[in-house]
Amino acid sequence: MARPPLxxxxxxxxxxxxxxxxxxxITYYRDSDGVTRRMLRTGSTYPAAVRALKEALRDRLAPxxxxxxxxxTLDALAAEWK
Numbered sequence: 001m002a003r004p005p006l007x008x009x010x011x012x013x014x015x016x017x018x019x020x021x022x023x024x025x026i027t028y029y030r031d032s033d034g035v036t037r038r039m040l041r042t043g044s045t046y047p048a049a050v051r052a053l054k055e056a057l058r059d060r061l062a063p064x065x066x067x068x069x070x071x072x073t074l075d076a077l078a079a080e081w082k
Contacts, residue, residue, distance in 0.1 A: 006030035011039070011057055016046050025049040029057060 006012055011029040018024060022042040030036045041056055043049035067080055 006036060008032055008034065009061055014050060014053060016049070023049045025053040027053060027057070029060065 006028065008030055009032050011027045014025050014027045016023065016025060019040070019042055023044070023046040024040055024042045025046070026038060026040045028036050029039050039053060039056060039060075041049055041052035043052050068077060
């Protein structure tokens with residue numbers, strides 16, 4: 001049986017590898033558009049690479065703004081579109 005997909009805007013297990021002599025942390029992130037993308041960050045040590053990756057994930061998960069929310073009406077969306 002296949003594994004269920006990641007929920008939107010979440011990431012999976014962080015794993016370690018080495019790239020060009022640097023430590024790297026890798027995970028998969030499922031974007032709000034439903035596409036799962038691989039994210040990789042490097043560092044001088046494995047914990048530094050994990051910290052860099054978590055910072056990148058935090059920045060990616062940050063809300064874009066307060067103008068449009070899940071509770072916005074179509075009239076409000078149309079007003080913002082103009």
